[in-house]
Amino acid sequence: MPRKRPHTITDWDPEDVAAWDAGGAAIARRNLIWSVVAEHVGFSVWSLWSVMVLFMPSDVYGISLGDKFLIGAVATLTGALLRFPYTMATTRFGGRNWTVFSAFVLLIPVTATIVLLAHPGQPLWMYLVCAALTGLGGGNFASSMTNINAFYPQRLKGWALGLNAGGGNLGVPAVQLLGLLVIAWAGNRQPYWVCAFYLVALVIAGIGAALYMDNLEGPGVDLGAMRAALVNRHTWTVSLLYIGTFGSFIGFSFAFGQMLALSFRDQGQSAAQASLHAAQIAFLGPLLGSISRVYGGKLADRFGGSRVTFAVFLGMIAGAAVLLAGGGSIALCAVGFVLLFVLSGMGNGSVYKIIPSVFDAAARTLPLDEAGRAAYSRSMSGAVIGIAGALGGLGGVGINLVLRQSYASTGAATTAFAVFAAFYAVAALVTWRMYLRAPQGALRRQVDSKVSTAMRVSGSKNSMTS
Structure with missing residues (x-):
């Protein structure tokens, strides 16, 4: 068993099967549970404005459809960019400590949202700033x-x-489902109940993390690992794949409800009716995508992350084709988006399986001892997880901006769906080329060209623990 001080664990080695069976698994599971709770609430806050816009009739708030897409893009952008510093935060401050802080700091944008929506008619920049602050919840993921x-x-x-x-x-479908319940119960003019719920949830998440999570001492992600990751081509290929999967998930999560509401308005429904009917459907996509992410990871454990990812992108091309063929049909729109949500969720899990697999294989080719190889694999995997997570979030920005431009230019989303299908085709080709056609040869050439960098990273980690 690893040595432990109050909320700090030393000598953690999850690959030690005896220590894992003797109590390590229980420790990891406890930290995982509260990590999920805090991240769940963080995601809800990050996507809060995807729900708030349903409570903002244009004639009351003076916010257009294009403005609403822009609000979603800003929230997505800040959440993506903050993933870079958040990746290194657990090494600098400790996983438990940072989880506590990152939960409590979200009380600021949630409170600001209540104040802002209680006073309609504010300038657009105030909504953009508030949405940007909710992006702190997106950083929690990294x-x-x-x-x-x-x-x-x-x-x-x-x-x-x-x-x-x-x-x-x-957390995305959870906040959308809560928004649906509030709209059904109190109408589309009282969003404060949604925010009030998350004020309580954030306090519970922060206190739970403080009581039950641990900090790990030892190798982690620092600037050296981030620099090494930035010059490794696998960082950029994996990030491209994650833009296609997670970028689609978070981008569509912000946009799906707005697009449905617009479709219902086109059928002659009032703003309140359109918001209610859109909310009744919109949460299903993120819900299924979130659940499928777990199964995407399990399938990747069994069949390999690259195989699952390749199949996912082929399916996402089909999903985009359904949207292209659907025209103005709400039924086909819902089917196409649900298919994209499920597949993007699976792809999120499978792409993140590729990362530790690639760097574990790379570590085994390096002229280092087992401790050095473990330090290299752990630090590089952590760095690439953060970088890919940030760039994947930027894909969500692209989703909202492309949709905004498509509506502004043609009054429909058809052009945007064609762009998405083309990107998924490129991602499928990259997956096949990098990780299916000849993965071992490609990996070996990459490792050979980066051995000196890897040794510097591992050396710095070993010096930290000696």
């Missing part, structure tokens, strides 16, 4: 995933990372 990656052995990373991320992703 710190949470980097932290849980360190707790679990290689053989269980696909399942653990999939469960952690899937539980966090469930």
Whole structure:
């Protein structure tokens, strides 16, 4: 068993089967549970404005459809960019400590949202600033995933990372479902009940993390690991794939409800009716996508992350084709989006399985001892998880901006769906080329060209623990 001080664990080695069976698994599971809780609430806050816009009739708030897409894009952008510093935060401050802070700091944007929506007619920039602050919740993903990656052995990373991320992703449909209940109960003019619920949830998540989570001492993600990851081509290929999967998930999560509401308005419904009917459907996509992420990770553990990812992108091309063929049909629109949500969720899990697999294989080719190889694999995997998570979030920005431009130019989303289908085709080709056609040869050439960098990273980690 690893030595432990109050809320700090030393000598953590999840690959030690005896220590894992003697209590390590229980420790990891406890940290995973509260990591999921905190990340779940963080995701809800991040996607809060995807619900708030349903409570903002244009004639009351003076916010157009294009403005609403822009609000979603800003929230997505800040959440993506904050994943870079959040990736290194658990190493600098400790996984437990940062989880506590990252939960409590979200009380600020949630409170600001209540104040802002209570006073309609404010200038657009105020809504954009408030939405940007909710992006702090998007940063939670990177710190949470980097932290849980360190707790679990290689053989269980696909399942653990999939469960952690899937539980966090469930925050998106959770806030949308809560918005639906509030609209059905109190109408589309009282969004404060949604925000009040999350004020309580954030306090519970922060206190739970403080009581039950641990900090890990030892190798982690620092600037050296981030620099090494930035010059590794696998960082960029995996990030491209994650833009296609997670970018689609979070981008569509912000946009789906707005598009449905617009379709219902086109059928002659009032703003209140359109919001209610859109909310009744919109949460299903993120819900199924969040659940499928866990199974995407499990399938990747069994069949390999690259195989599952390749199949996912082929399916997403089909999903985009359904949207292109659907025209103005709400039924086909819902079917196409649900298919994209489910597949993007699976792809989120499978892409994140590729990361530790690639760097574990790379570590085994390096002229280092076992401790050095473990330090290299852990630090590089954590760094790439953060970078890919940030760039994947930027894909959500692109989704909202492309949709905004498509509506502005043609009054419909058809052009946007064609762009998405083309991107999924490129991602499928990259997956096949990099990780299916000749993965071992490609990986070996990559490792050979980066051995000196890897040794510097591992050396810095060893010096930290000596």
